[in-house]
Ligand code: HEM
């Protein structure tokens with residue numbers, strides 16, 4: 001009995017150690033195993049944005065859509081195979097998420113330098129931060145040490161990522177389910193200060209919503225007819241779609257949110273109105289809250305320790 005319980009206690013102690021030390025994310029996770037990891041990612045992200053400005057927005061969104069589906073585990077990067085269905089054809093992702101080739105490029109640069117060390121999930125977290133910084137937004141320290149999933153869940157991608165037709169209470173519920181507060185949700189939505197959206201995602205807003213600026217609605221209706229042109233693009237922030245600033249919130253005050261969900265955050269009497277106004281008047285408060293919320297989002301249920309794997313190719317299981 002004694003040796004057994006000793007083994008047992010030892011195991012519990014090790015499990016406890018893992019929980020408090022080794023298995024938590026840390027900013028210096030690669031400092032001895034791949035000291036150049038951060039600069040490799042940063043250089044590749046900057047090169048990709050120089051080639052196409054929009055890709056910074058696309059990389060930021062990839063991290064969001066990864067984290068909201070079973071945590072930040074690189075699951076969104078897995079391709080479908082004959083025996084495996086990934087998340088890429090889920091409604092919020094299909095014909096919409098982009099940047100996979102940039103992630104492949106970053107991964108292959110990392111594999112050359114330190115094979116089998118840096119996870120695909122961590123690449124997404126770093127690329128999101130580096131994109132925001134390069135486009136003029138705030139910086140933050142990225143916690144690292146996520147491992148990659150050995151599975152994906154299309155059903156969860158469809159149910160957990162909020163739709164652009166959602167109302168405020170649904171948005172709050174979706175974010176709360178991931179441990180994110182209303183303030184986190186409003187700050188993270190400021191991501192829509194960069195990037196583009198397809199006609200199909202804002203059609204019902206520009207024809208049916210009454211809380212949209214008339215001039216904006218008219219000009220969008222010319223681009224996005226009642227039917228057809230589904231993939232026609234418009235800036236989520238019509239003013240400065242390639243610059244990470246607080247124009248997103250300024251637009252909301254004027255009824256110029258592009259998505260129905262954007263305008264849900266400000267309607268003159270919604271519970272989030274005051275936060276939107278705060279971010280309009282105080283851009284550095286927005287930057288601070290955004291950075292904090294990104295770290296929080298990046299901490300959603302990571303795989304650590306010996307869970308999952310470090311994929312060699314982000315698109316497939318080892
Ligand atoms: C609050 C709930 C959210 C909803 C309903 C939502 C919905 C959408 C939709 C419909 C698009 C356009 C996609 C397309 O037309 O292909 C989009 C784009 C985008 N979203 Fe969100 N989003 C939300 C929150 C977030 C968050 C939390 C982030 C990042 C932390 C984010 C980052 C982005 C970016 C950067 C783009 C532009 C991507 C590009 O140009 O490739 N969104 N979002």
Ligand SMILES: *[C@@H]1O[C@H](CO)[C@@H](O)[C@H](O)[C@H]1NC(C)=O
Nearest residue numbers: 088089090091093094095096
């Ligand atoms: C995804 O998009 C493709 C190409 O447009 C389309 O054929 C397919 O039906 C879509 N899948 C889903 C699940 O919507």
Ligand SMILES: *[C@@H]1O[C@H](CO)[C@@H](O)[C@H](O)[C@H]1NC(C)=O
Nearest residue numbers: 152153154155156157159160
């Ligand atoms: C996938 O996600 C759905 C919805 O969250 C859940 O009901 C289901 O159990 C998950 N499937 C697997 C295999 O984990």
Ligand SMILES: *[C@@H]1O[C@H](CO)[C@@H](O)[C@H](O)[C@H]1NC(C)=O
Nearest residue numbers: 165166167168169170171173
């Ligand atoms: C928000 O949308 C959900 C789902 O469509 C609906 O059940 C709920 O009644 C709506 N809430 C408000 C306040 O409109």
Ligand SMILES: *[C@@H]1O[C@H](CO)[C@@H](O)[C@H](O)[C@H]1NC(C)=O
Nearest residue numbers: 203204205207208225226227
């Ligand atoms: C506007 O709303 C109605 C009723 O919900 C819907 O049937 C129609 O498709 C919507 N129009 C557009 C352009 O989305």
Ligand SMILES: *[C@@H]1O[C@H](CO)[C@@H](O)[C@H](O)[C@H]1NC(C)=O
Nearest residue numbers: 167168169267268269270271
């Ligand atoms: C504004 O949004 C709140 C919360 O979703 C809702 O209760 C209220 O009816 C909306 N007011 C207007 C004027 O649309």
